[in-house]
Amino acid sequence: MSEGGEGQPVFRRLCLLGIGLIGSSVARAARARGLVGEIVGHARSERTRATALALGLVDRAEADPAAAVIDADCVMLCAPLGAYVPLTTAIAPALAPGAVLTDVGSVKGCVVRDLAPLVPGGVHFVPAHPVAGTEHSGPEAGFAELFEGRWCILTPPAGTDRAAIDRLAALWRGMGSLIEEMSVDHHDRVLAITSHLPHLIAYTIVGTADDLGEDIKQEVIKFSASGFRDFTRIAASDPVMWRDIFLSNKEAALEIMQRFSEDLTALQKAIRRGDGDTLAQLFARTRDIRRRVIEARQA
């Protein structure tokens, strides 16, 4: 099996365990660019399996995850984090020797801790996190360009086979991603601030608005263009996925929330005291980060 040489797919058979926004985008991107020979999908719901087949995302859809992974040289967990342990337990005996087992989860510490002991010898376990997404869910929501110009972070445990890492990197690079390798702890700390805190805050503010009386709520929606609507977009992300992320990255998320709460309290105090200098100073320095985000072409 060539590792993505001219005209050769990177993997002969890709198995997607879960066919939501990310899984279906992988299917579309990998197929469009000839990165995989064949795609087999597993989804718990019959409706998702039927949709995936109807959209041509997978060549075969299996209700049984163990049946789905047979003879696949790449198996990708694309389900919410809470489903990882039962899925991996179910597929372990059926995994092909030499296969790459990977995932797309937003938290990595718990993935390595919980899954590594379940992975059979001879199977290469390479956790990954494509830093990309939208607020939409389900197999219809995916699109082939989702990963273009976005980072995919690989967090292989020490001692992982280099050829397996490179092959997975070739798949993601082929789908348009930029590749970065880091430790699981570092990944979880960085993502706590760039992703988990923003989502938690967006969910909170939209929840705060939802608790208001219906008359004022209607006006909040009407005049949402003034800032609120950006939060509603983030807060429309998949609820089960995000529940699992917060339960899985508890420590790092709580630590950064604590810092945020302290900073918010300081600002409240400045407003209460009418301390305009402190406000203007903070509001000016945050512009610099925006400039750097734009320069990094992530805007």
Add this chain to the structure above:
Amino acid sequence: MSEGGEGQPVFRRLCLLGIGLIGSSVARAARARGLVGEIVGHARSERTRATALALGLVDRAEADPAAAVIDADCVMLCAPLGAYVPLTTAIAPALAPGAVLTDVGSVKGCVVRDLAPLVPGGVHFVPAHPVAGTEHSGPEAGFAELFEGRWCILTPPAGTDRAAIDRLAALWRGMGSLIEEMSVDHHDRVLAITSHLPHLIAYTIVGTADDLGEDIKQEVIKFSASGFRDFTRIAASDPVMWRDIFLSNKEAALEIMQRFSEDLTALQKAIRRGDGDTLAQLFARTRDIRRRVIEARQA
């Protein structure tokens, strides 16, 4: 003077006091649609005046606000809220009888309270708030389509001349806005949640990130596509404008921040306890507000 009849401008001479994002967008939109005969601008900075002239935004730029308002039948305050009292004090003696004096500020309570006593008899004071904007500032940042499909809220004090209100509404409608009238108190409560709280939170989270060490900050920028970048956009808004907004809408802003802080604390507790049901429940109900925002065509 016709009120915007066929081929007739709504105002003969519009005076803009401040030519930033909003002022320059008004100039572009009003000119493009023939809503005003002539535009005179005032800006404190010579550079802004030169830019406004070079871009053709104004027919004349005055360093002295009193000179700018002479013979204008519409005078629009487009400066930060903190400049309203000195500006209005300076222009009051020069305002033409029958002129409409208006503004574009995001807070209305303090505007009516502070300015109403300064407005000479015979001048019609009609506060307004176009609910539109971007994170960019300055005369170059404006564009003619900024107000299209966006709300413009008018908060005329009781007893304001109906013809003056209608004429100002005709100007905003001509620039593409939808018009709503409400009381100043109601406006400030609604905007505290839809606009002031989101901005304050965005400034806080970007500030929290800015306090991190430079090495992790670089990674926050690199991986900002995971949620953080949306906050950086909001937190890049004009610092002086936002300082003034928080100082001017203190009570309503503090009240909604208090509710938000309580909700955030409840979520922190749910994460600490590993209470997945509470998390999934909150994360699911916020989707409904997003759906309503999209239906209201504000997304």
